[in-house]
Amino acid sequence: GPVKRQVAKTMEKQFPPELLTLITSIQQVADEQNIPVFIIGGIVRDLFLNIANEDLDIVLEGDAPSFGESLTEAYGGRLKVHQAFRTATWTTDSGSKVDLTSARTEYYDFPAALPRVELSTIREDLYRRDFTINTLAVQINHARYGELTDYFNGLDDLSNRKLRILYNLSFVEDPTRILRAVRFETRFSFQMEAQTKYLAEENKQLLSSVSRFRLSEELYRLFTQSDPLKGLERLFSFQLQDILLASPDEPADVRRRQRRMNRYRYIFESRGVVFPEAAWVAVMLFMSAPDSAAIAGIRSYAMNRQEEKACDAWLTLWTHTEGNHLPFRDAHAAASHIPDWAAVAFAAFSEEASLARYVWRRLDARHALKGKDLIEAGFRPGPVFSDMLFEAEMRKLENPSLTKDELLAPFIKAGHTGI
Numbered sequence: 367g368p369v370k371r372q373v374a375k376t377m378e379k380q381f382p383p384e385l386l387t388l389i390t391s392i393q394q395v396a397d398e399q400n401i402p403v404f405i406i407g408g409i410v411r412d413l414f415l416n417i418a419n420e421d422l423d424i425v426l427e428g429d430a431p432s433f434g435e436s437l438t439e440a441y442g443g444r445l446k447v448h449q450a451f452r453t454a455t456w457t458t459d460s461g462s463k464v465d466l467t468s469a470r471t472e473y474y475d476f477p478a479a480l481p482r483v484e485l486s487t488i489r490e491d492l493y494r495r496d497f498t499i500n501t502l503a504v505q506i507n508h509a510r511y512g513e514l515t516d517y518f519n520g521l522d523d524l525s526n527r528k529l530r531i532l533y534n535l536s537f538v539e540d541p542t543r544i545l546r547a548v549r550f551e552t553r554f555s556f557q558m559e560a561q562t563k564y565l566a567e568e569n570k571q572l573l574s575s576v577s578r579f580r581l582s583e584e585l586y587r588l589f590t591q592s593d594p595l596k597g598l599e600r601l602f603s604f605q606l607q608d609i610l611l612a613s614p615d616e617p618a619d620v621r622r623r624q625r626r627m628n629r630y631r632y633i634f635e636s637r638g639v640v641f642p643e644a645a646w647v648a649v650m651l652f653m654s655a656p657d658s659a660a661i662a663g664i665r666s667y668a669m670n671r672q673e674e675k676a677c678d679a680w681l682t683l684w685t686h687t688e689g690n691h692l693p694f695r696d697a698h699a700a701a702s703h704i705p706d707w708a709a710v711a712f713a714a715f716s717e718e719a720s721l722a723r724y725v726w727r728r729l730d731a732r733h734a735l736k737g738k739d740l741i742e743a744g745f746r747p748g749p750v751f752s753d754m755l756f757e758a759e760m761r762k763l764e765n766p767s768l769t770k771d772e773l774l775a776p777f778i779k780a781g782h783t784g785i
């Protein structure tokens with residue numbers, strides 16, 4: 367039979383109180399209805415890795431949507447049901463998310479044989495997963511609270527830091543698991559076990575048939591969960607850049623850009639520039655060869671408007687700056703509306719030092735003069751204000767030492783009335 371272990375004490379020690387309370391709430395409803403429930407997957411894995419994780423994944427021997435309804439009746443919150451998969455997501459009033467999955471079972475056919483069916487169906491559900499380290503299940507019913515079941519030697523692999531797939535067709539069935547393996551190697555310093563590594567190599571071409579969106583979701587996690595440089599190294603060691611991009615650049619160039627980005631990011635953050643989650647797409651930019659078709663190609667990895675806009679911005683900047691030493695005025699004409707973080711990323715990509723200086727200066731230039739200053743100087747507000755402010759911004763860009771009065775002076779001299 368499977369390896370068993372009692373981990374209630376570890377849970378009490380590691381899980382934050384709110385999570386333990388949540389688990390108890392679920393336990394009560396499950397016990398009332400006599401439904402075996404388990405917490406599974408990432409959160410159990412992270413319990414042993416000493417990593418905080420509050421995404422509660424629950425597998426139950428029963429119907430997840432109706433169990434979710436019982437939870438909502440008892441404790442409030444919102445329920446989102448995915449009928450087709452018999453899964454549901456319960457969001458508590460305090461904002462915790464709980465994913466509920468039905469162990470795919472013949473449960474209803476064998477109600478009397480519950481304990482036996484229970485074991486075999488949970489096992490079946492876990493067997494479908496990606497790596498053994500993600501197949502640990504802990505029961506949370508009161509009578510068996512904290513009982514960990516380890517069907518596939520996940521605990522051994524966890525302590526040996528090995529990634530092992532459960533069946534040979536795993537990567538064929540779901541090629542994104544290759545990227546997940548790369549991500550776990552990066553994030554937890556795990557290594558694929560020999561056969562798993564062999565099959566990852568063998569099947570990596572299949573990644574080219576996966577939708578961009580699914581690839582993006584994994585790449586986004588790869589590049590946000592730790593230093594992107596580490597993720598890049600793992601991608602390079604499997605030569606995945608050739609599959610992900612039409613024109614990937616040399617690893618040495620990519621590394622250099624990402625290192626520069628890490629430096630810039632540190633510096634610009636101290637000037638108040640915010641790098642949103644969307645900034646991960648910059649890594650796709652760094653991986654691309656510096657030509658317009660390649661830069662245009664990375665847009666297919668954008669997952670939302672913010673990321674799409676960044677990709678568009680980079681293409682615009684590229685067409686304006688290609689090989690040129692750009693005067694600040696021209697750079698700003700092309701880039702004034704581009705978000706600071708995206709402009710910083712482009713400066714890191716282009717290796718053009720004057721671009722970094724441009725981005726730095728425009729932080730000062732942007733609010734050097736405000737509408738309020740124009741009004742105080744006697745100008746009547748009107749549509750022309752935006753032209754005046756932009757002109758002031760341009761002058762400040764070219765000459766950062768200009769004071770507010772010096773920025774106003776030419777307007778006053780011209781007798782501009784603002785009408």
Ligand code: CTP
Nearest residue numbers: 407408409419494495496497500540542543546
């Ligand atoms: N899973 C899988 N194949 C995939 C994606 C996910 O088998 N392509 C399984 C994994 O076993 C995982 C579970 O589904 O444990 C939940 O997936 P997800 O939340 O993406 O992964 P976590 O392991 O929780 O990763 P993280 O902690 O980084 O969120």
